[in-house]
Amino acid sequence: MSGYIxxxxxxPDTVDFQRTTIHYTVATNxxxxxxxxxxxxxxxxxxxxxxxxxxxxxxxxxxxxFYLRKDVKFSNGxxxxxxxxxxxxxxxxTIPDTGNQDIVLIIKGAEKLAAGETDELEGFKLLDDHTxxxxxxxxxxxxxACLSMPGGSIMDEESASKAGDQFGQDPAQTIGTGxxxxxxxxxxxxxxxxxxxxxxxxxxxSEGLNLLFITEPEEIRxxxxxxxxxxLDLDDxxxxxxxxxHGDVYKDRMKEVPQIGISYIxxxxxxxxxxxxxxxxxxxxxxxxxxxxxxxxxxxxxTENGIFSHGLYGFNPNLPEIPYDVxxxxxxxxxxxxxxxxxLVFSVKSSSTQAEMTLAKEAVAMWAGVGIRAxxxxxxxxxxxxxxxxxxxxxxxxTWIADYNDPDNYITTFFGSKENTTGRSLCYPKEDVMRxxxxxxxxxxxxxxxxxxxxxxKTIVQDDAAWxxxxxxxxxxxxSNRLDGFVHAWNGSVKNVYxxxxxxxxx
Numbered sequence: 001m002s003g004y005i006x007x008x009x010x011x012p013d014t015v016d017f018q019r020t021t022i023h024y025t026v027a028t029n030x031x032x033x034x035x036x037x038x039x040x041x042x043x044x045x046x047x048x049x050x051x052x053x054x055x056x057x058x059x060x061x062x063x064x065x066f067y068l069r070k071d072v073k074f075s076n077g078x079x080x081x082x083x084x085x086x087x088x089x090x091x092x093x094t095i096p097d098t099g100n101q102d103i104v105l106i107i108k109g110a111e112k113l114a115a116g117e118t119d120e121l122e123g124f125k126l127l128d129d130h131t132x133x134x135x136x137x138x139x140x141x142x143x144x145a146c147l148s149m150p151g152g153s154i155m156d157e158e159s160a161s162k163a164g165d166q167f168g169q170d171p172a173q174t175i176g177t178g179x180x181x182x183x184x185x186x187x188x189x190x191x192x193x194x195x196x197x198x199x200x201x202x203x204x205x206s207e208g209l210n211l212l213f214i215t216e217p218e219e220i221r222x223x224x225x226x227x228x229x230x231x232l233d234l235d236d237x238x239x240x241x242x243x244x245x246h247g248d249v250y251k252d253r254m255k256e257v258p259q260i261g262i263s264y265i266x267x268x269x270x271x272x273x274x275x276x277x278x279x280x281x282x283x284x285x286x287x288x289x290x291x292x293x294x295x296x297x298x299x300x301x302x303t304e305n306g307i308f309s310h311g312l313y314g315f316n317p318n319l320p321e322i323p324y325d326v327x328x329x330x331x332x333x334x335x336x337x338x339x340x341x342x343x344l345v346f347s348v349k350s351s352s353t354q355a356e357m358t359l360a361k362e363a364v365a366m367w368a369g370v371g372i373r374a375x376x377x378x379x380x381x382x383x384x385x386x387x388x389x390x391x392x393x394x395x396x397x398x399t400w401i402a403d404y405n406d407p408d409n410y411i412t413t414f415f416g417s418k419e420n421t422t423g424r425s426l427c428y429p430k431e432d433v434m435r436x437x438x439x440x441x442x443x444x445x446x447x448x449x450x451x452x453x454x455x456x457x458k459t460i461v462q463d464d465a466a467w468x469x470x471x472x473x474x475x476x477x478x479x480s481n482r483l484d485g486f487v488h489a490w491n492g493s494v495k496n497v498y499x500x501x502x503x504x505x506x507x
Contacts, residue, residue: 003503004192004210005483006230007495008220011188011213016168017153018092021099024150028496029193029209031153031176032201034066034085035144037405039490045313045405047144050201051080051154051177061139061444068130072200074156075181082132086124087157093121100151106143108135139442141449145404150496179204179499189213205485205502224478230503231486231494232478238354241476245298250478256300259475259492261401262309262410265363265468270427271394274344278336280465284322285329286370287363293471295362296355301473306457307410309472314407316454320462322469329370341371347396348376349384359397359470393425397470402491407453411437414467415460428466433459 012023017031034052039045051072056065072080089104093114104110109122123135136143146152155167156175163173171182171191179201180193193209212229214220217238224232234241244250265283273279289303302310305319333341344367348360364374374395379387387393403409414424416437421428428434436456443449460466475492487500494501 003206003482004208005206005498005501005503006210006212006228007498008214008223008229008233008236009191009211010215014168015174015182017150018095018098018100019168021151025211025495026174026182026191026193027150027153028178029180029498030174030178030182031150031155032072032178033149033152033154034147037145037148037490039488045490047148051085055144061136061141061442063133063135064143065127065131065133068132069200070130072177073198074159074175074177075196075198076156076159076175078156078158078175080154080156080177081129082126083129084157085132085154086121086126087161088154089124090121091155091160092151100149103146103149103152106136106138106140106146108137110137139444141444141446142404142406142408142441145406145409149403180209183208201499204499206498209498224480227480230480230483233494234476234478235353235355242298244478245476253479253481255477255479255486255488257475257477257488257492258311259401259473260309260311260405261399261491262304262307262472263359263397263399263470264304265397265470266393266395266424266426267465267467268391268394268425268427269429269466270391273336273338273342274394276336277465278332279338279342282329282332282336282370283367283372284465284468285325285332286372287366287468287470288324289322289470290324291366292359292362293473296359297471297473300476301471303471304469306461306469307414308407308453308457309402309410311472312402312407312410313405314450314453316457319454319458322462326370333370333372338371341373344372344374345377345394346374347384347387347393348378350378350380352378356397363397388425389423391422391425391427396425401493405490407450407457408441411453411456411460412441415456426466428460428464430464433464 009025014020015023015026017027032051034050036048036050037045038048051068052066053069054067068082092098092100092104093110101114107123112118113121125133159175160167166173168174171185174182179196179199181196183194184192190212195204195207197203217240220236221240223229234244267274267280269275293299293301305322308315346360346364360376364376367374415421415428415434417434440449440452461469479486482504484502484504485500487497488494489496
């Protein structure tokens with residue numbers, strides 16, 4: 001082992017994984033979950049043992065018995081026990097500002113605990129120091145997959161309870177079981193993670209990880225070209241990315257990785273005329289999504305026709321293609337009473353990447369071809385998120401990257417309830433369809449569950465045109481000459497596999 005792996009990161013407000021749904025680099029490197037999602041050599045994504053060495057599931061799919069590894073210690077030397085798992089889950093349900101309760105809300109009694117009606121988590125039973133059972137309110141086939149999310153990381157009960165609000169703020173009080181230890185946090189500059197050589201999974205390949213807080217594309221590029229960065233994520237570079245993509249200097253160090261996620265355009269059905277399915281279908285048909293993919297990512301990806309993207313468990317390759325059909329789009333608008341088109345506000349965040357801005361401009365230009373007068377509205381991120389969560393944005397574009405490899409992660413997030421669909425400014429109105437989405441979670445027959453999800457996907461996107469699916473894409477990284485063993489995670493990220501990379505020794 002040698003050296004640090006140097007990477008960049010937007011500075012987080014906290015690395016308490018229960019209080020964030022964005023900043024997960026520390027969570028995935030300093031902590032572990034009961035299970036992990038891993039990409040197998042056969043290309044399939046599998047749920048693998050981690051802190052839990054094995055588990056059993058009852059025939060009715062409601063009760064899981066977990067057996068913890070007995071050789072796991074936190075970096076402060078404290079042994080992992082089942083009570084640490086119980087503490088972690090109860091904390092997730094009771095602390096304010098947590099964004100990860102959905103991981104464990106399905107556990108029996110979790111909603112009562114979260115509401116302050118009890119101090120106990122009814123469905124969690126300690127059997128001994130290394131064995132416990134979890135009973136769910138109803139079967140949920142994606143439960144194990146959910147536990148692999150960063151928010152499901154396990155903390156040391158004694159040190160975390162003493163740390164209080166300093167957990168996730170003070171490195172000395174942010175104790176985990178993972179491959180690295182959070183050693184330093186210098187505000188405005190970066191973080192240093194050092195190797196946890198006593199990690200139960202084995203010591204990481206490098207001595208540590210140096211995270212620099214840099215967000216300006218010019219500085220990121222300059223740092224990489226001067227040898228100060230070991231991994232360059234071209235998503236961070238805006239238009240500068242094309243230099244690396246098309247130039248000859250770095251072509252031998254380019255890594256192309258499929259990202260399991262979908263870019264889409266949201267359409268708010270509570271805003272006229274978007275409440276008319278013919279108008280939404282016209283918006284779909286008026287976009288040449290292949291040209292959009294070419295314009296934004298030089299064609300590196302696949303157009304999508306539904307909710308579940310290429311590579312995701314449950315992806316349906318047989319969904320009918322949404323065509324590019326200007327004539328039909330115009331006819332639909334005429335039938336809907338808008339022969340001369342209509343006005344539309346397309347909202348974008350002021351912090352949008354160059355790719356997102358290009359996508360918005362190209363889409364607006366295509367819609368103009370059928371008479372839709374879309375105006376790009378640039379608003380700051382805080383206002384954007386406030387309006388989106390309250391269901392006030394008429395139209396915007398975003399990308400959803402899979403948190404866990406199951407269609408539930410997509411369809412429930414956007415179309416599982418009135419609260420969810422309003423919070424994404426989709427405002428999908430069909431309660432009967434949303435009830436089916438929720439009911440599908442409890443289907444225990446895997447084939448029947450996927451069949452139902454795929455039927456719902458067709459109903460929501462192709463029949464109801466509830467959003468415009470655009471594309472999934474390839475993610476590009478460039479690595480330094482000194483980086484050894486480039487590895488990517490199952491969903492295309494490199495951030496949770498830093499432990500498997502190292503810096504080449506200098507002779």
